[in-house]
Amino acid sequence: MKNPLRSFASLYSTTLMMVLGSGLLTTYLGLKLTHLDAPQVWVGGMMSAYYVGLVFGSKVGHKLIANVGHIRAFVACAGVVTASALGHALIDSLPVWLFLRIIVGMGMMCQYMVLESWLNEQSEPSQRGTVFASYMIVSYLGLMAGQGAISLFPELGLEPLLLIAICFALCIVPIAITRRIHPDPLTPAPLNMKYYWSLAPQALTTLGLGGMIVGCFYGLAPAYATAQGIEPQAVALYMSCTIFAGLMAQWPMGKISDKIPRSRLIRINCALLGVLVLVIALVPFDAQLSLILTGLFGILAFTLYPLATALANSRVEQHERVGLSATILVTFGVGASIGPLIASFLMQKIGNDMLYGFMSICAFTLVIRLLFINKRQKAEQGTSQDYVMSSGDLASSPLAASFDPRIDVESVQDQMVNPDEDTVVLDDVDLYEEELYEQEYDEQDVDNQQADLEPVINAETVK
Numbered sequence: 001m002k003n004p005l006r007s008f009a010s011l012y013s014t015t016l017m018m019v020l021g022s023g024l025l026t027t028y029l030g031l032k033l034t035h036l037d038a039p040q041v042w043v044g045g046m047m048s049a050y051y052v053g054l055v056f057g058s059k060v061g062h063k064l065i066a067n068v069g070h071i072r073a074f075v076a077c078a079g080v081v082t083a084s085a086l087g088h089a090l091i092d093s094l095p096v097w098l099f100l101r102i103i104v105g106m107g108m109m110c111q112y113m114v115l116e117s118w119l120n121e122q123s124e125p126s127q128r129g130t131v132f133a134s135y136m137i138v139s140y141l142g143l144m145a146g147q148g149a150i151s152l153f154p155e156l157g158l159e160p161l162l163l164i165a166i167c168f169a170l171c172i173v174p175i176a177i178t179r180r181i182h183p184d185p186l187t188p189a190p191l192n193m194k195y196y197w198s199l200a201p202q203a204l205t206t207l208g209l210g211g212m213i214v215g216c217f218y219g220l221a222p223a224y225a226t227a228q229g230i231e232p233q234a235v236a237l238y239m240s241c242t243i244f245a246g247l248m249a250q251w252p253m254g255k256i257s258d259k260i261p262r263s264r265l266i267r268i269n270c271a272l273l274g275v276l277v278l279v280i281a282l283v284p285f286d287a288q289l290s291l292i293l294t295g296l297f298g299i300l301a302f303t304l305y306p307l308a309t310a311l312a313n314s315r316v317e318q319h320e321r322v323g324l325s326a327t328i329l330v331t332f333g334v335g336a337s338i339g340p341l342i343a344s345f346l347m348q349k350i351g352n353d354m355l356y357g358f359m360s361i362c363a364f365t366l367v368i369r370l371l372f373i374n375k376r377q378k379a380e381q382g383t384s385q386d387y388v389m390s391s392g393d394l395a396s397s398p399l400a401a402s403f404d405p406r407i408d409v410e411s412v413q414d415q416m417v418n419p420d421e422d423t424v425v426l427d428d429v430d431l432y433e434e435e436l437y438e439q440e441y442d443e444q445d446v447d448n449q450q451a452d453l454e455p456v457i458n459a460e461t462v463k
Contacts, residue, residue, distance in 0.1 A: 008122075008131060010178035011115055014171045015135060016142045018078075018111055021167030023146025025085055025104070026050070027239060028160045029097070030222035031232060035156055040223065040352075042094050044344025047219025049098045051211075051337035053105020058329055061110030065117070070183050074114040075172050077107040082168040089161045114175075121183045133250075140247040147240040151233040196316070196327040201373050202263050203312035204331050206270075209366040210304035211335025212342075213273075213359050217242070217301065219340040220347065220355050221294075227352045228285045238294060245295035246302025253303040254310075262311040266304065267370050273300040274363030281356035305332065 026047070033043045065073045084100045084107070091097075119131055153159045197204050221242070225235045257265055280293050309328060316324050339362070346354040 008119060008134075008180075010174040010180065011118060012134065012138045013174040014074075015115055015138050016145075017167045017171035017174075018108075019139050019142030020146045020149070021081075021085070021164045021171070022104075022108060023143040024149050024160060024167070025146075025164045026218055027147055027150050027222050027236070028156065028164070029088070029101075030219065031150065031226060031235065032156050033094075034223045034226045038094065040220070040344040040348040041341070042098075042344075043223045044216075044219055044340035044342075044347075045098055046101050047215055047340040048337040049101035050105040050108075050219075051215055051333045053102040053107075054109045055330055055333035055337070056102075057106035057109030058113070058326065058333075060106055061113045064110060065114060070114045070118055071175060074111055074175055077110040078168050078172050081107040081111075082165050085161055085164045085168065089158050111171075118180075118183045122180065136250065137247065140243060143243050144240045144247075147236045147243065149236075151236040154232045156232070192323065193327050193330065196312075196320075196324050200312040200315040200324075202266070202370050203308045203315070204327065205369055205373065206266050206304055206308035206366060207312075207328055207331045208335040209362050209369075210301070210308065211332040212339030212362050213301055214305070215336030215339040216343045216355060216359055217297075220343055224347075224352050224355045225290075228290075230287070234287070238290065241291050242294045242298035243302075245298035249299040249303050250306065253299075253307065257307060257310065262307055262314070263370070263374065266307050266311065267367055267374075269300055269304060269307065270363050270367045270370070273297070273304075274360050274367065276300060277356040277363060278360040281353045281360060 029046050030043055033046065061073065061077070064076070068076070081104050084103045087100050088097055115135075119135060149163060150160060153163075221239060222235050225238045226232075230238065253265075276293065276296055280290075280297070283289075312324055312328060339358075343355050343358040346358050350357075
């Protein structure tokens with residue numbers, strides 16, 4: 001069995017350089033706009049524009065990859081993103097920067113689609129978890145490196161934009177010279193968001209409001225820290241501490257989610273997150289204490305997405321997961337594009353502390369909404385786990401028998417409503433299976449007798 005790190009070294013190298021450039025650009029723009037005394041609404045608008053580009057880029061990128069292939073699509077989008085990043089150095093107009101952020105978001109989404117579809121297709125089923133875990137670790141490392149790189153340029157001149165362009169130019173090289181087999185073209189997948197919302201309302205609600213929280217942090221946290229009097233070097237440490245804490249929390253939170261129902265764990269997570277961000281908003285800012293609090297924020301906020309995604313995937317069949325992935329992307333992107341706009345408006349009108357004040361509103365709203373959905377639909381009633389490995393059929397469920405017209409449907413319904421009466425219904429099902437087995441045995445016996453008679457019949461025919 002091949003080592004995934006060696007097998008996909010070129011794709012991981014590409015991811016590292018690409019995410020490094022993206023993280024550096026996001027932090028640079030937040031600090032630059034604050035340095036230029038731009039209104040907070042513009043700072044939030046820049047991050048919102050990026051996520052709007054991600055949403056639209058999913059459709060554009062799908063068509064582009066289907067028409068020209070994965071590598072050509074990646075190279076083309078990397079060139080567009082590089083040019084857009086350098087465009088910030090040529091033009092100081094904020095509306096133009098807003099447009100460039102949309103273009104960067106669209107290009108980045110296409111690049112993400114190339115990498116993730118490539119990894120998903122060519123990774124062995126037994127190694128897929130390791131492959132994507134390594135992919136996420138490389139992405140987080142790239143984000144942290146991007147935050148740290150901004151500390152090298154405290155003047156916020158043209159140098160960060162040149163480094164960003166270098167990163168996006170270099171990310172082309174590993175994927176362009178890779179010797180891995182080119183993946184198959186993407187096939188169209190229908191998107192029925194209403195259907196997936198009916199299947200996983202708790203998970204998608206978490207993704208929408210969680211996207212608002214994460215989008216606010218990435219877009220406005222650098223401006224918030226700068227407004228508190230932190231130097232650019234310390235801002236990089238502030239952001240890196242949060243991202244590193246989120247990275248380290250992924251594996252432990254995954255283990256906990258295997259023991260506690262994910263829907264319950266999400267509600268606990270959101271309640272703790274709401275209390276935490278409310279404390280950050282109300283307590284006077286302290287440089288050392290802020291690092292501890294923002295680390296706790298990273299643990300709680302950055303684990304919402306994987307928990308909600310896992311919960312959503314446990315609610316659908318295998319063939320529905322492509323459409324679910326698109327729904328997850330759109331839901332998260334819409335939330336992440338709306339959140340920074342609202343938070344930046346509140347920061348401008350009330351104060352910078354409203355960044356975390358707005359996050360607390362989102363977190364507590366999410367808790368209330370999840371409790372309401374859970375009570376209304378009773379999604380977890382009578383289950384001990386959220387994620388149950390399925391064999392791909394309904395053989396282990398009493399609902400399976402209701403699809404057969406020869407079974408007593410009333411007894412199945414009684415068992416579905418009154419799980420305490422398992423023995424009566426199981427006796428009925430066992431009796432049905434025994435009769436079915438005897439019927440198949442009799443049919444097989446008749447077939448064997450006919451097979452024994454065929455040589456005699458053939459001999460009589462020859463005579």
